[in-house]
Amino acid sequence: MRAFVFPGQGSQAVGMGKALAEASGIAREVFQEVDDALGQKLFLLMSEGPESDLTLTENAQPAIMANAIATLRVMEKEGGIRLSEKADFVAGHSLGEYTALCAAGALDLATTAKLLKLRGRSMQAAVPVGIGAMAALLGADTEKAQALADAAAEGEVCAVANDNDPTQVVISGHKGAIERAVALVKDFGIKRGVLLPVSAPFHCSLMQPAADAMAEALATAALRAPVVPVYANVTASPVADPDAIRTxxxxxxxxxxxxxxxxxxxxxxxxxxxxxxxxxxxxxxxKRIAPDANTNAVITMDDIESVLKGL
Structure with missing residues (x-):
């Protein structure tokens, strides 16, 4: 069985998608459609930067999605495959869940781009810069991370935001609480705590204003049943019902x-x-979660040609 998976924020880089667009008209079409939907030259920003603008959450989120969908569309149209025939599931990390839904036909490309633009903007606006923070805990499992978060909170928000793999958990919340947590890592048997260069504390209760904004936008968004089930971030289980996906x-x-x-x-x-x-x-x-799994990263035309041989 096979799953197609899609990355989250932090995977953006100046130059992303440029070589793919030069090699494929299909990719250029995807980037143009996203530009048209957003009314901005996002692909120019992806290609040439500046990095400071690309890293802004409201730009990074649709850019990462557009790059991933362009890659998939090239595989599908130039490789003559259909996702529904080659994948049993799709999944994405954070914003990547929207990419997965787009890939599986639950959301069209323009709607996905607009939703991610709003999501990024709303997440940034939810908490003033400097109030929140996030940190990666290396050599931590969720139990250790939760105990650390509880100890560091002291009345502020300090929560487990991302359970990435058996060796890395990310915490999110008020800046003071996150800094206290980083200072306390050794007391909880955690190897290291590293403050992350993010502009907002994602995936914690401080993001409630952004959740409210997304609830309003998703209520009217055209959302269909995906052609293959999507593993949802918050339940770690497959979902295919449009109303459940919205929630x-x-x-x-x-x-x-x-x-x-x-x-x-x-x-x-x-x-x-x-x-x-x-x-x-x-x-x-x-690979750290399931060492026996086979993984392929698809970014370039060479990657696409290589992976298509095995599908």
């Missing part, structure tokens, strides 16, 4: 990204092969 996408803004559990559940269900479109960050996580 879970709203919960995802403040909820934990249960990536480790999602991959473990997919592997237990028989998924041995994972194709990461538009990035190479999820593959190493997947």
């Amino acid at each position: 879970l996408l709203v919960e995802q803004v403040t909820g934990r990204v249960r990536w480790r559990e999602s991959v473990a559940a997919m592997f237990a269900a028989g998924v041995t092969d994972y194709v990461e479109c538009g990035g190479k960050v999820l593959g190493p996580m997947i």
Whole structure:
């Protein structure tokens, strides 16, 4: 069995998608459609930067999605494959869940781009810069991370935001609480705590204003049943009902990204092969969760040609 997976924020880089667009008219069409939907020259920003603008959440989220969908569309149209025939499930990390839904036909490309633009803008606006923070805990499992978060909170928000793999958990919340947590890591048997260069505390209760904004937008968004089930971040289980998907996408803004559990559940269900479109960050996580899994990162035309041979 096979899953197509899609990366989250942090996988953006200046130059992303440029070589693919030069090599494929299909990719150029995707980038143009996203530009038209957003009314901005996002692909120019992806190609040439500046990096400071690309890193802005409201730009990074649709850019990462567009790059991944362009990669998938090239595979489908130039490689003559159909996702519904080559994948048993799709999944994505945080914003990647929207990419997965687009890939599986639940959301069209323009709607996905607009939703992610709003999601990024709303997440940035939810908490003033400097109030929140996030930190990666290396050598931590969720139990240790939760104990640390509880100890560091002291009345502020300090929550487990991302359960990425058996060796890495991310916490999110008020800046003071996150800094206290980083200072306390050794007391909880955690190897290291590293503050992340993010502009907002994602996936914690401080994001409630963004969740409210997404609830309003998703209520009227055209959302169909996906052609293959999507593993939802907040439940680590497959979902195909449009109304359930809407609810879970709203919960995802403040909820934990249960990536480790999602991959473990997919592997237990028989998924041995994972194709990461538009990035190479999820593959190493997947291998740490399920060492016997086969992973492929698809970014370049050479990657596409290589992976198509095995599909």
